[in-house]
Amino acid sequence: MHIKIKQTPEKLGVLIPGLGAIGTTFIAGIELIKKGYSKPIGSMTQMGTIRLGKRTEHRNPLIKDFLPLNKIDELVFGGWDIFEDTAYDSAKNAQVLSNEHIELVKDEMISIKPMKAVFDKKYVKKLDGPNVKKAATKYDLALMLMDDIKNFKKANDLTNVVMVWCASTEVYIELQEVHQTVEAFEKAMKENHKAISPSMLYAYAAMKLGIPFANGAPNLTVDIPAIWALAKEHQVPIAGKDYKTGQTLMKTIIAPGLKARLLGINGWFSTNILGNRDGEVLDDPESFKTKEVSKLGVLDYILQPEQNPDLYKDLYHKVRINYYPPRGDNKEGWDNIDIFGWLGYPMQIKIDFLCKDSILAAPIVLDLVLLMDLAKRVGFHGIQEWLSFYFKSPMHLPELYPEHDLFVQLAKFKNTLRYIMQEDMITHLGLDYYDDQLRDKDKE
Numbered sequence: 001m002h003i004k005i006k007q008t009p010e011k012l013g014v015l016i017p018g019l020g021a022i023g024t025t026f027i028a029g030i031e032l033i034k035k036g037y038s039k040p041i042g043s044m045t046q047m048g049t050i051r052l053g054k055r056t057e058h059r060n061p062l063i064k065d066f067l068p069l070n071k072i073d074e075l076v077f078g079g080w081d082i083f084e085d086t087a088y089d090s091a092k093n094a095q096v097l098s099n100e101h102i103e104l105v106k107d108e109m110i111s112i113k114p115m116k117a118v119f120d121k122k123y124v125k126k127l128d129g130p131n132v133k134k135a136a137t138k139y140d141l142a143l144m145l146m147d148d149i150k151n152f153k154k155a156n157d158l159t160n161v162v163m164v165w166c167a168s169t170e171v172y173i174e175l176q177e178v179h180q181t182v183e184a185f186e187k188a189m190k191e192n193h194k195a196i197s198p199s200m201l202y203a204y205a206a207m208k209l210g211i212p213f214a215n216g217a218p219n220l221t222v223d224i225p226a227i228w229a230l231a232k233e234h235q236v237p238i239a240g241k242d243y244k245t246g247q248t249l250m251k252t253i254i255a256p257g258l259k260a261r262l263l264g265i266n267g268w269f270s271t272n273i274l275g276n277r278d279g280e281v282l283d284d285p286e287s288f289k290t291k292e293v294s295k296l297g298v299l300d301y302i303l304q305p306e307q308n309p310d311l312y313k314d315l316y317h318k319v320r321i322n323y324y325p326p327r328g329d330n331k332e333g334w335d336n337i338d339i340f341g342w343l344g345y346p347m348q349i350k351i352d353f354l355c356k357d358s359i360l361a362a363p364i365v366l367d368l369v370l371l372m373d374l375a376k377r378v379g380f381h382g383i384q385e386w387l388s389f390y391f392k393s394p395m396h397l398p399e400l401y402p403e404h405d406l407f408v409q410l411a412k413f414k415n416t417l418r419y420i421m422q423e424d425m426i427t428h429l430g431l432d433y434y435d436d437q438l439r440d441k442d443k444e
């Protein structure tokens with residue numbers, strides 16, 4: 001299939017609902033990298049390479065040289081938050097980066113002032129703030145968001161914009177009738193239906209204006225048929241949900257390895273302490289439920305207990321998150337894994353991950369910004385399953401199961417990049433290196 005990629009824009013707008021720990025760590029990081037204080041560590045688009053063709057060809061370009069992506073100094077930032085703090089004040093408040101680091105980019109950070117948010121305390125019970133829009137209906141609020149987006153584009157002379165959700169985790173919402181069609185969804189917005197959360201209004205505004213939307217939280221947001229239909233109608237890529245950082249990143253690295261070696265697992269107990277605003281929001285049982293559902297699916301899909309009952313059918317999987325203010329953003333995640341091997345003999349694995357969540361999330365935001373715009377320019381629309389690599393709970397068509405194994409996700413990701421750039425897929429078969437007949441056939 002021939003793929004025509006639209007030209008890379010001169011500048012790329014990045015709109016971020018939620019200028020909190022992740023949002024400001026991402027922006028400050030980009031500004032620091034632009035000034036040469038660091039390399040974009042953790043970013044696949046900036047530091048990753050991709051093998052092309054046969055191993056004998058030695059073609060391994062950097063992904064950023066392979067794909068027609070914007071450079072990081074072509075990004076222009078804007079965002080919304082329920083607090084009036086500039087990105088500079090918010091970064092200081094989040095305490096992820098040192099003051100020394102933040103001061104180096106003070107001028108750039110102070111110029112980013114959040115627009116008034118669409119927010120309702122009913123959906124994030126532990127938060128409240130003054131910088132919030134008011135209107136009679138949810139539909140009116142969505143229209144106000146569309147005006148914000150249009151003004152941002154105009155003020156910065158932008159053709160292309162991407163929206164990346166970095167705001168809080170909302171209370172758990174089940175898929176309902178009002179989410180099924182665009183008509184039902186719009187009617188529900190006009191009637192202030194409670195199943196329409198603020199994040200859905202941002203997503204609706206983005207779809208209507210053809211702006212790709214990536215969902216960094218576990219919220220339902222773009223994972224509903226009404227938004228899928230809008231994404232199709234307006235040819236917009238959507239991706240989600242919940243950035244794959246911290247403990248779930250570890251899980252999707254370790255579980256595929258244990259399964260590959262056919263080691264059984266009886267139990268996997270995961271607990272966390274964290275003290276940032278995200279931890280405070282997740283201290284509310286209804287927001288925690290949204291996160292819990294997102295975190296729990298991982299092992300079932302990787303281990304496939306129905307196909308491997310002797311090894312995984314009795315697996316007890318538990319995830320806890322405890323809000324513990326002294327830790328701030330420096331989360332500690334413990335995993336106790338009870339495994340068994342030959343003749344059923346038991347063994348244990350203990351992991352104690354002292355991680356910095358936002359440090360792990362920021363490069364994901366960067367990659368999603370660049371790749372979602374590329375996806376749009378390539379003509380991809382709807383769910384971008386090839387970006388599952390970045391998410392805890394990857395979006396997928398209802399008839400498919402999600403792919404959680406990090407290494408399968410990576411292979412899918414890189415093959416999609418090869419597909420976009422019309423390079424051969426890599427199957428890792430490699431028999432032709434050893435078999436003259438196969439090699440000659442390959443040349444024909």
Ligand SMILES: NC(=O)c1ccc[n+]([C@@H]2O[C@H](COP(=O)([O-])OP(=O)(O)OC[C@H]3O[C@@H](n4cnc5c(N)ncnc54)[C@H](O)[C@@H]3O)[C@@H](O)[C@H]2O)c1
Pocket residue numbers: 017018019020021022023080081082083094117118119120124127129165166167168169170198199216217218242243244245246276277278281356357358360361
């Ligand atoms: N930190 C991680 O590694 C990680 C990993 C996966 C997912 N997440 C998710 O990413 C999101 C952001 O995490 P964080 O650590 O930056 O949290 P944070 O609390 O520091 O930042 C969230 C910001 O969003 C704002 N906000 C809340 N509702 C809003 C709305 N409706 N509109 C605009 N702004 C709103 C809050 O005021 C806050 O400033 C959370 O949903 C979190 O669960 C985080």
